[in-house]
Amino acid sequence: MSEPLLTVERLFCERDDRILFDNLSFDVKQGEVVQIEGQNGSGKTTLLRILSGLSRNFEGGIYWKGEPISDVAEDFRLSLLYFGHQPGVKAILTPEENLNWYAAMHPSSIDQSRIYDALEQVGLKGYEDVPCHMLSAGQNRRVSLARLYLSDAQLWILDEPFTAIDKRGVAEKEALIARHAENGGSVILTTHHELNMGDRVRRINLDKLAGTS
Template sequence: MSAAAIESAHNVPNADSSDGEVLLDIRDLFCERDDRILFQHLNFKLRAGEVLQVHGSNGSGKTTLLRIICGLNDSYQGAIYWQGTEVVEHLEDFYSALLYIGHRVGVSKVLTPVENLRWSCSLQRQRDDAAIYSALATVDLRGFEESQCFTLSAGQQQRVSLARLLLSDARLWILDEPFATLDASGVEQLEGLLSKHANSGGAVLVTTHHQLRVPKLQRLSLG
Protein backbone atom coordinates (compact mmCIF):
# COMPACT_ATOMS: atom_id res chain seq x y z
CA MET A 1 0.00 0.00 0.00
CA SER A 2 1.39 3.38 -0.89
CA ALA A 3 1.24 6.62 0.99
CA ALA A 4 -0.90 8.06 -1.74
CA ALA A 5 -3.73 5.73 -0.85
CA ILE A 6 -4.43 7.68 2.29
CA GLU A 7 -7.66 9.55 2.51
CA SER A 8 -8.31 11.82 5.40
CA ALA A 9 -10.87 13.93 7.13
CA HIS A 10 -12.93 14.55 4.03
CA ASN A 11 -14.72 11.26 4.39
CA VAL A 12 -16.01 12.03 7.85
CA PRO A 13 -19.32 13.76 7.30
CA ASN A 14 -19.75 15.17 10.75
CA ALA A 15 -19.18 18.80 9.92
CA ASP A 16 -22.89 19.49 9.60
CA SER A 17 -24.29 17.25 12.33
CA SER A 18 -22.66 19.44 14.95
CA ASP A 19 -25.23 19.20 17.71
CA GLY A 20 -23.35 17.12 20.28
CA GLU A 21 -20.47 18.20 22.45
CA VAL A 22 -17.09 17.34 20.91
CA LEU A 23 -15.61 14.58 23.07
CA LEU A 24 -12.67 13.36 21.09
CA ASP A 25 -10.75 15.56 18.70
CA ILE A 26 -7.98 14.10 16.58
CA ARG A 27 -5.72 16.64 14.92
CA ASP A 28 -3.25 15.96 12.15
CA LEU A 29 -2.39 12.45 13.16
CA PHE A 30 0.48 10.76 11.38
CA CYS A 31 1.68 7.22 11.84
CA GLU A 32 4.35 5.31 10.00
CA ARG A 33 5.18 1.66 10.47
CA ASP A 34 8.03 -0.20 8.81
CA ASP A 35 8.63 2.66 6.35
CA ARG A 36 5.00 2.53 5.34
CA ILE A 37 2.71 5.46 6.08
CA LEU A 38 -0.47 4.14 7.68
CA PHE A 39 -2.20 7.50 7.79
CA GLN A 40 -1.28 11.14 7.64
CA HIS A 41 -3.15 14.44 8.11
CA LEU A 42 -5.85 12.46 9.82
CA ASN A 43 -8.37 14.81 11.43
CA PHE A 44 -11.71 13.89 12.89
CA LYS A 45 -14.01 14.76 15.73
CA LEU A 46 -16.15 12.40 17.73
CA ARG A 47 -19.18 14.04 19.34
CA ALA A 48 -21.40 12.89 22.13
CA GLY A 49 -24.11 10.65 20.72
CA GLU A 50 -22.08 9.42 17.77
CA VAL A 51 -20.89 5.99 16.74
CA LEU A 52 -17.84 6.19 14.49
CA GLN A 53 -17.01 3.08 12.52
CA VAL A 54 -13.43 2.85 11.31
CA HIS A 55 -13.15 0.63 8.30
CA GLY A 56 -10.45 -0.29 5.87
CA SER A 57 -8.70 -3.32 4.51
CA ASN A 58 -6.58 -5.66 6.60
CA GLY A 59 -3.36 -3.97 7.62
CA SER A 60 -4.68 -0.47 6.97
CA GLY A 61 -3.98 0.62 10.56
CA LYS A 62 -7.40 0.39 12.21
CA THR A 63 -6.09 -1.32 15.33
CA THR A 64 -3.04 0.95 15.38
CA LEU A 65 -5.30 4.01 15.28
CA LEU A 66 -7.36 2.76 18.21
CA ARG A 67 -4.28 1.88 20.23
CA ILE A 68 -2.76 5.30 19.53
CA ILE A 69 -5.90 7.00 20.80
CA CYS A 70 -5.86 4.82 23.93
CA GLY A 71 -2.24 5.68 24.59
CA LEU A 72 -1.07 2.09 24.17
CA ASN A 73 1.02 3.03 21.16
CA ASP A 74 3.07 6.21 21.09
CA SER A 75 4.75 5.97 17.70
CA TYR A 76 2.72 8.79 16.16
CA GLN A 77 2.76 12.51 15.54
CA GLY A 78 -0.17 14.80 16.04
CA ALA A 79 -2.47 15.61 18.89
CA ILE A 80 -5.39 13.93 20.59
CA TYR A 81 -7.81 16.05 22.61
CA TRP A 82 -10.38 14.77 25.07
CA GLN A 83 -13.09 17.30 25.94
CA GLY A 84 -10.84 20.13 24.88
CA THR A 85 -7.66 19.21 26.73
CA GLU A 86 -4.78 17.25 25.34
CA VAL A 87 -4.95 13.64 26.46
CA VAL A 88 -1.30 13.27 27.44
CA GLU A 89 -1.70 16.10 29.96
CA HIS A 90 -4.81 14.72 31.65
CA LEU A 91 -4.33 11.02 31.24
CA GLU A 92 -6.18 10.16 34.43
CA ASP A 93 -9.36 12.02 33.38
CA PHE A 94 -9.25 10.40 29.98
CA TYR A 95 -8.76 6.90 31.38
CA SER A 96 -11.64 7.40 33.82
CA ALA A 97 -13.88 8.04 30.84
CA LEU A 98 -12.46 5.33 28.57
CA LEU A 99 -13.41 1.73 28.11
CA TYR A 100 -11.25 -0.19 25.66
CA ILE A 101 -11.78 -3.72 24.44
CA GLY A 102 -9.07 -4.93 22.11
CA HIS A 103 -8.42 -8.07 20.10
CA ARG A 104 -7.29 -9.64 23.33
CA VAL A 105 -10.40 -9.07 25.34
CA GLY A 106 -8.84 -8.81 28.79
CA VAL A 107 -10.53 -11.85 30.27
CA SER A 108 -8.26 -14.05 32.35
CA LYS A 109 -8.77 -17.66 31.37
CA VAL A 110 -8.24 -19.17 34.80
CA LEU A 111 -10.70 -16.87 36.53
CA THR A 112 -14.47 -17.12 36.33
CA PRO A 113 -16.51 -14.43 34.55
CA VAL A 114 -17.59 -13.02 37.91
CA GLU A 115 -14.02 -12.78 39.20
CA ASN A 116 -12.90 -11.15 35.96
CA LEU A 117 -15.64 -8.56 36.13
CA ARG A 118 -15.07 -7.83 39.80
CA TRP A 119 -11.50 -6.93 38.98
CA SER A 120 -12.19 -4.87 35.88
CA CYS A 121 -14.95 -2.97 37.70
CA SER A 122 -12.65 -2.26 40.61
CA LEU A 123 -10.26 -0.48 38.24
CA GLN A 124 -12.89 2.07 37.22
CA ARG A 125 -16.27 1.98 38.89
CA GLN A 126 -17.04 -0.33 41.77
CA ARG A 127 -20.12 -2.45 41.14
CA ASP A 128 -21.68 -4.94 43.53
CA ASP A 129 -22.06 -8.62 42.77
CA ALA A 130 -25.78 -8.27 42.04
CA ALA A 131 -25.00 -5.88 39.19
CA ILE A 132 -22.31 -8.22 37.87
CA TYR A 133 -24.60 -11.26 37.93
CA SER A 134 -27.39 -9.38 36.19
CA ALA A 135 -24.97 -8.09 33.53
CA LEU A 136 -23.82 -11.66 32.89
CA ALA A 137 -27.42 -12.78 32.62
CA THR A 138 -28.07 -10.00 30.10
CA VAL A 139 -25.27 -11.24 27.84
CA ASP A 140 -26.66 -14.78 28.01
CA LEU A 141 -24.03 -16.19 30.32
CA ARG A 142 -26.42 -17.29 33.03
CA GLY A 143 -25.19 -20.60 34.38
CA PHE A 144 -21.58 -19.88 33.41
CA GLU A 145 -20.90 -17.34 36.16
CA GLU A 146 -18.71 -19.71 38.14
CA SER A 147 -17.03 -21.62 35.29
CA GLN A 148 -13.42 -20.86 34.59
CA CYS A 149 -13.13 -18.90 31.36
CA PHE A 150 -10.96 -21.43 29.54
CA THR A 151 -13.99 -23.73 29.50
CA LEU A 152 -15.97 -21.06 27.63
CA SER A 153 -15.92 -20.61 23.87
CA ALA A 154 -14.28 -17.61 22.23
CA GLY A 155 -17.68 -16.05 21.67
CA GLN A 156 -18.63 -16.52 25.30
CA GLN A 157 -15.37 -14.91 26.40
CA GLN A 158 -16.21 -12.01 24.11
CA ARG A 159 -19.57 -11.83 25.87
CA VAL A 160 -17.81 -11.55 29.22
CA SER A 161 -16.07 -8.46 27.87
CA LEU A 162 -19.42 -7.16 26.61
CA ALA A 163 -20.72 -7.41 30.16
CA ARG A 164 -18.08 -4.81 30.99
CA LEU A 165 -19.88 -2.41 28.65
CA LEU A 166 -23.01 -2.88 30.73
CA LEU A 167 -21.20 -2.32 34.01
CA SER A 168 -19.08 0.62 33.02
CA ASP A 169 -20.21 4.22 32.88
CA ALA A 170 -17.30 5.31 30.73
CA ARG A 171 -18.32 7.91 28.16
CA LEU A 172 -16.02 6.76 25.40
CA TRP A 173 -16.02 3.18 24.21
CA ILE A 174 -13.20 2.07 21.97
CA LEU A 175 -13.91 -1.38 20.59
CA ASP A 176 -11.62 -3.29 18.29
CA GLU A 177 -13.48 -5.92 16.25
CA PRO A 178 -16.07 -6.59 18.96
CA PHE A 179 -18.27 -8.53 16.53
CA ALA A 180 -15.61 -10.99 15.42
CA THR A 181 -16.69 -14.01 17.45
CA LEU A 182 -20.29 -13.13 18.27
CA ASP A 183 -23.30 -15.05 17.01
CA ALA A 184 -26.36 -13.38 15.45
CA SER A 185 -28.08 -12.66 18.74
CA GLY A 186 -24.85 -11.34 20.20
CA VAL A 187 -24.40 -9.00 17.24
CA GLU A 188 -27.95 -7.69 17.67
CA GLN A 189 -27.43 -7.21 21.38
CA LEU A 190 -24.15 -5.33 20.89
CA GLU A 191 -25.75 -3.07 18.26
CA GLY A 192 -28.48 -2.34 20.78
CA LEU A 193 -25.85 -1.50 23.39
CA LEU A 194 -24.02 0.85 21.03
CA SER A 195 -27.22 2.70 20.14
CA LYS A 196 -28.23 2.98 23.77
CA HIS A 197 -24.80 4.27 24.75
CA ALA A 198 -24.86 6.88 21.98
CA ASN A 199 -28.39 7.96 22.91
CA SER A 200 -27.40 8.54 26.50
CA GLY A 201 -24.63 10.95 25.51
CA GLY A 202 -21.71 8.58 25.07
CA ALA A 203 -19.53 8.06 22.06
CA VAL A 204 -18.24 4.92 20.41
CA LEU A 205 -15.22 4.31 18.21
CA VAL A 206 -15.41 0.88 16.68
CA THR A 207 -13.62 -1.14 14.03
CA THR A 208 -15.54 -3.84 12.28
CA HIS A 209 -16.16 -5.25 8.82
CA HIS A 210 -19.73 -5.89 9.84
CA GLN A 211 -22.52 -3.64 8.51
CA LEU A 212 -23.53 -1.72 11.62
CA ARG A 213 -27.18 -0.93 12.05
CA VAL A 214 -27.15 1.95 14.49
CA PRO A 215 -28.53 5.49 14.16
CA LYS A 216 -26.14 8.42 13.68
CA LEU A 217 -23.40 6.17 12.36
CA GLN A 218 -20.31 7.97 11.08
CA ARG A 219 -17.71 6.28 8.96
CA LEU A 220 -14.00 6.78 8.63
CA SER A 221 -12.04 4.90 6.02
CA LEU A 222 -8.37 4.19 6.26
CA GLY A 223 -6.07 2.97 3.57
Protein backbone atom coordinates in the same frame (compact mmCIF):
# COMPACT_ATOMS: atom_id res chain seq x y z
CA MET B 1 -23.76 22.25 19.50
CA SER B 2 -21.72 20.53 22.20
CA GLU B 3 -17.95 20.60 22.16
CA PRO B 4 -16.23 17.41 20.94
CA LEU B 5 -15.26 14.83 23.52
CA LEU B 6 -12.28 13.66 21.48
CA THR B 7 -10.38 15.65 18.86
CA VAL B 8 -7.73 14.25 16.53
CA GLU B 9 -5.49 16.67 14.64
CA ARG B 10 -3.14 15.83 11.76
CA LEU B 11 -2.38 12.31 12.93
CA PHE B 12 0.48 10.53 11.17
CA CYS B 13 1.54 6.91 11.64
CA GLU B 14 4.11 4.83 9.80
CA ARG B 15 4.76 1.11 10.23
CA ASP B 16 7.49 -0.96 8.56
CA ASP B 17 8.36 1.97 6.29
CA ARG B 18 4.74 2.22 5.13
CA ILE B 19 2.50 5.15 5.93
CA LEU B 20 -0.76 3.91 7.43
CA PHE B 21 -2.41 7.30 7.64
CA ASP B 22 -1.32 10.90 7.24
CA ASN B 23 -2.98 14.21 8.10
CA LEU B 24 -5.89 12.38 9.75
CA SER B 25 -8.16 14.83 11.55
CA PHE B 26 -11.60 14.29 13.02
CA ASP B 27 -13.57 14.80 16.19
CA VAL B 28 -16.08 12.74 18.13
CA LYS B 29 -19.05 14.43 19.73
CA GLN B 30 -21.45 13.15 22.35
CA GLY B 31 -23.99 10.80 20.85
CA GLU B 32 -21.85 9.89 17.84
CA VAL B 33 -20.78 6.47 16.61
CA VAL B 34 -17.65 6.68 14.46
CA GLN B 35 -16.93 3.58 12.39
CA ILE B 36 -13.33 3.16 11.22
CA GLU B 37 -13.21 1.32 7.90
CA GLY B 38 -10.43 -0.04 5.71
CA GLN B 39 -8.91 -3.19 4.32
CA ASN B 40 -6.94 -5.58 6.51
CA GLY B 41 -3.59 -3.95 7.25
CA SER B 42 -4.87 -0.42 6.73
CA GLY B 43 -4.18 0.49 10.37
CA LYS B 44 -7.60 0.27 12.00
CA THR B 45 -6.39 -1.52 15.14
CA THR B 46 -3.28 0.65 15.27
CA LEU B 47 -5.46 3.77 15.21
CA LEU B 48 -7.69 2.50 18.01
CA ARG B 49 -4.66 1.66 20.14
CA ILE B 50 -3.28 5.16 19.56
CA LEU B 51 -6.59 6.77 20.49
CA SER B 52 -6.77 4.62 23.63
CA GLY B 53 -3.30 5.68 24.75
CA LEU B 54 -1.84 2.21 24.26
CA SER B 55 0.58 3.23 21.49
CA ARG B 56 2.79 6.28 21.11
CA ASN B 57 3.87 5.44 17.57
CA PHE B 58 2.38 8.53 15.97
CA GLU B 59 2.75 12.23 15.32
CA GLY B 60 -0.03 14.76 15.73
CA GLY B 61 -2.39 15.83 18.47
CA ILE B 62 -5.11 14.04 20.42
CA TYR B 63 -7.31 16.08 22.76
CA TRP B 64 -9.86 15.09 25.38
CA LYS B 65 -12.48 17.80 25.97
CA GLY B 66 -10.12 20.33 24.44
CA GLU B 67 -7.06 19.37 26.51
CA PRO B 68 -4.06 17.31 25.36
CA ILE B 69 -4.59 13.74 26.54
CA SER B 70 -1.16 13.77 28.18
CA ASP B 71 -2.33 16.61 30.45
CA VAL B 72 -5.58 14.91 31.51
CA ALA B 73 -4.47 11.28 31.42
CA GLU B 74 -6.28 10.21 34.60
CA ASP B 75 -9.61 11.78 33.60
CA PHE B 76 -9.31 10.26 30.14
CA ARG B 77 -8.53 6.80 31.51
CA LEU B 78 -11.56 6.90 33.79
CA SER B 79 -13.75 8.07 30.90
CA LEU B 80 -12.65 5.31 28.50
CA LEU B 81 -13.62 1.71 27.89
CA TYR B 82 -11.30 -0.05 25.43
CA PHE B 83 -12.23 -3.40 23.93
CA GLY B 84 -9.43 -4.98 21.88
CA HIS B 85 -8.74 -8.17 19.97
CA GLN B 86 -7.55 -9.99 23.08
CA PRO B 87 -10.28 -10.88 25.60
CA GLY B 88 -8.41 -9.27 28.49
CA VAL B 89 -9.63 -11.75 31.10
CA LYS B 90 -7.66 -13.60 33.76
CA ALA B 91 -7.76 -17.29 32.94
CA ILE B 92 -7.56 -18.50 36.56
CA LEU B 93 -10.59 -16.41 37.54
CA THR B 94 -14.24 -17.14 36.83
CA PRO B 95 -16.38 -14.78 34.71
CA GLU B 96 -17.94 -13.43 37.91
CA GLU B 97 -14.53 -12.87 39.51
CA ASN B 98 -13.22 -11.16 36.37
CA LEU B 99 -16.12 -8.71 36.40
CA ASN B 100 -15.74 -8.13 40.14
CA TRP B 101 -12.09 -7.31 39.48
CA TYR B 102 -13.16 -4.89 36.73
CA ALA B 103 -15.76 -3.29 39.01
CA ALA B 104 -13.19 -2.79 41.78
CA MET B 105 -11.01 -0.77 39.40
CA HIS B 106 -13.77 1.69 38.52
CA PRO B 107 -15.34 4.16 40.94
CA SER B 108 -18.96 3.43 40.09
CA SER B 109 -21.91 1.66 41.66
CA ILE B 110 -21.56 -1.83 40.20
CA ASP B 111 -23.29 -4.27 42.50
CA GLN B 112 -23.50 -8.04 42.21
CA SER B 113 -26.90 -7.99 40.53
CA ARG B 114 -25.49 -5.90 37.67
CA ILE B 115 -22.66 -8.40 37.23
CA TYR B 116 -25.06 -11.36 37.06
CA ASP B 117 -27.26 -9.45 34.62
CA ALA B 118 -24.28 -8.59 32.43
CA LEU B 119 -23.21 -12.22 32.23
CA GLU B 120 -26.76 -13.26 31.38
CA GLN B 121 -26.91 -10.61 28.66
CA VAL B 122 -23.85 -12.10 26.92
CA GLY B 123 -25.13 -15.67 27.20
CA LEU B 124 -23.01 -16.83 30.13
CA LYS B 125 -25.75 -17.60 32.63
CA GLY B 126 -24.77 -20.88 34.29
CA TYR B 127 -21.05 -20.27 33.65
CA GLU B 128 -20.56 -17.59 36.29
CA ASP B 129 -18.34 -19.77 38.51
CA VAL B 130 -16.46 -21.73 35.81
CA PRO B 131 -12.75 -20.78 35.58
CA CYS B 132 -12.13 -18.94 32.31
CA HIS B 133 -9.39 -21.34 31.27
CA MET B 134 -12.13 -23.98 30.99
CA LEU B 135 -14.24 -21.81 28.68
CA SER B 136 -13.97 -21.52 24.91
CA ALA B 137 -12.29 -18.59 23.17
CA GLY B 138 -15.70 -17.26 22.21
CA GLN B 139 -16.96 -17.48 25.79
CA ASN B 140 -13.88 -15.64 27.06
CA ARG B 141 -14.61 -12.90 24.55
CA ARG B 142 -18.15 -12.73 25.93
CA VAL B 143 -16.74 -12.24 29.43
CA SER B 144 -14.90 -9.22 28.08
CA LEU B 145 -17.99 -7.97 26.25
CA ALA B 146 -19.95 -8.10 29.50
CA ARG B 147 -17.99 -5.03 30.59
CA LEU B 148 -20.11 -3.00 28.16
CA TYR B 149 -23.13 -3.65 30.39
CA LEU B 150 -21.22 -2.40 33.43
CA SER B 151 -19.39 0.58 31.99
CA ASP B 152 -20.28 4.17 32.81
CA ALA B 153 -17.44 5.46 30.60
CA GLN B 154 -18.31 8.27 28.21
CA LEU B 155 -16.15 6.95 25.37
CA TRP B 156 -16.13 3.37 24.13
CA ILE B 157 -13.37 2.30 21.74
CA LEU B 158 -14.24 -1.12 20.37
CA ASP B 159 -12.14 -3.25 18.01
CA GLU B 160 -14.39 -5.76 16.20
CA PRO B 161 -16.84 -6.18 19.10
CA PHE B 162 -19.15 -8.51 17.13
CA THR B 163 -16.53 -11.22 16.45
CA ALA B 164 -17.56 -14.73 17.61
CA ILE B 165 -21.10 -13.54 18.42
CA ASP B 166 -24.23 -15.06 16.86
CA LYS B 167 -26.88 -12.98 15.05
CA ARG B 168 -28.97 -12.50 18.15
CA GLY B 169 -25.94 -11.43 20.13
CA VAL B 170 -24.90 -9.01 17.40
CA ALA B 171 -28.36 -7.40 17.44
CA GLU B 172 -28.25 -7.08 21.24
CA LYS B 173 -24.77 -5.51 21.23
CA GLU B 174 -25.73 -3.13 18.44
CA ALA B 175 -28.76 -2.05 20.47
CA LEU B 176 -26.52 -1.54 23.51
CA ILE B 177 -24.14 0.66 21.50
CA ALA B 178 -27.10 2.65 20.17
CA ARG B 179 -28.44 3.18 23.71
CA HIS B 180 -25.03 4.33 24.88
CA ALA B 181 -24.96 6.95 22.11
CA GLU B 182 -28.57 7.99 22.73
CA ASN B 183 -27.66 8.59 26.39
CA GLY B 184 -24.87 10.97 25.38
CA GLY B 185 -21.97 8.55 25.17
CA SER B 186 -19.67 8.22 22.17
CA VAL B 187 -18.31 5.17 20.37
CA ILE B 188 -15.39 4.59 18.01
CA LEU B 189 -15.33 1.10 16.56
CA THR B 190 -14.17 -1.18 13.80
CA THR B 191 -16.50 -3.82 12.43
CA HIS B 192 -17.34 -5.58 9.19
CA HIS B 193 -20.95 -5.60 10.33
CA GLU B 194 -23.33 -3.12 8.68
CA LEU B 195 -24.52 -0.90 11.49
CA ASN B 196 -28.19 0.02 11.47
CA MET B 197 -28.14 3.29 13.38
CA GLY B 198 -29.05 5.74 10.65
CA ASP B 199 -27.31 9.11 10.53
CA ARG B 200 -25.90 8.62 14.03
CA VAL B 201 -23.02 6.69 12.40
CA ARG B 202 -20.12 8.54 10.77
CA ARG B 203 -17.60 6.54 8.73
CA ILE B 204 -13.89 7.18 8.25
CA ASN B 205 -12.13 5.08 5.61
CA LEU B 206 -8.39 4.67 6.22
CA ASP B 207 -7.78 3.32 2.71
CA LYS B 208 -8.30 6.87 1.43
CA LEU B 209 -5.70 8.23 3.85
CA ALA B 210 -2.82 5.86 3.14
CA GLY B 211 0.47 7.29 1.99
CA THR B 212 -0.11 6.03 -1.55
CA SER B 213 -3.57 7.60 -1.81
